[in-house]
Amino acid sequence: MFETFASFTPPCCCAGANMAQTATPPAPVNGRFELVDHFGSTVNERSFGARHLLAFFGFSHCAIVCPRELAKLSAALNMLGPLAGRVQPLYISVDPQRDTPEVLRRYLLRYTGGFLGLTGSAPQVDAAKKSFRVFAQPVTDSAAPDGYVVPHTALTYLMAPGGRYEARFAESLDASSVAERLRTHLECTPHVA
Numbered sequence: 001m002f003e004t005f006a007s008f009t010p011p012c013c014c015a016g017a018n019m020a021q022t023a024t025p026p027a028p029v030n031g032r033f034e035l036v037d038h039f040g041s042t043v044n045e046r047s048f049g050a051r052h053l054l055a056f057f058g059f060s061h062c063a064i065v066c067p068r069e070l071a072k073l074s075a076a077l078n079m080l081g082p083l084a085g086r087v088q089p090l091y092i093s094v095d096p097q098r099d100t101p102e103v104l105r106r107y108l109l110r111y112t113g114g115f116l117g118l119t120g121s122a123p124q125v126d127a128a129k130k131s132f133r134v135f136a137q138p139v140t141d142s143a144a145p146d147g148y149v150v151p152h153t154a155l156t157y158l159m160a161p162g163g164r165y166e167a168r169f170a171e172s173l174d175a176s177s178v179a180e181r182l183r184t185h186l187e188c189t190p191h192v193a
Helices: 065-079 081-086 101-108 122-132 175-188
Strands: 034-037 042-044 052-058 087-093 116-119 156-159 165-169
Touching: 034 122, 052 065, 052 122, 052 175, 065 081, 065 087, 065 175, 081 087, 081 175, 087 101, 087 122, 101 116, 156 175, 165 175
Parallel strands: 052 087, 087 116
Antiparallel strands: 034 042, 034 116, 052 156, 156 165
16 A cells, blocks of 8 residues: 555755656645644644654554654654754554553653654544554454554654655664654755744
8 A cells, every 4th residue: 555655755845946847746645633642732733833743653552663663763853953843753642542641641751852642532543544544453462461452554754844744754764864864854844933
């Protein structure tokens, strides 16, 4: 499903005026959501002003992928220095049954970068997953807490201020590569304070 857009990244605004004018494919995700942040406030893709959104979907009981990706994204944001202030990293839960705002707030304390945890009702989370084309489905696992895990898509999405899709970063990228790609997008976007 993701192969149809996996290699597309919209050209940067500073790529030059001499670029051939070609039709831009539609954004692979629309990035709309209405969820509850880990402080209990309702937020959507327009709630973050002039900041870019760096969205990763996961769940607090994830044993391997989420801790690794959150640590990598934290490192990438730290490498950006002051530019990181123009990014709001989001950790969007795919497990609303267990990931309450308080659970997410406590969970994200172990990561730097200013992650904001988002959750909501099952229909709200399902709508956000659909908006980002994220797969996540609970699977029985007798060894896991509460007897289940939630395998999920492990892509990170970069959204421009207001929620317009800009890029996605694969799980295979290291922190330096993510930081460099973020820097390129941020430096090509005029900053409005």
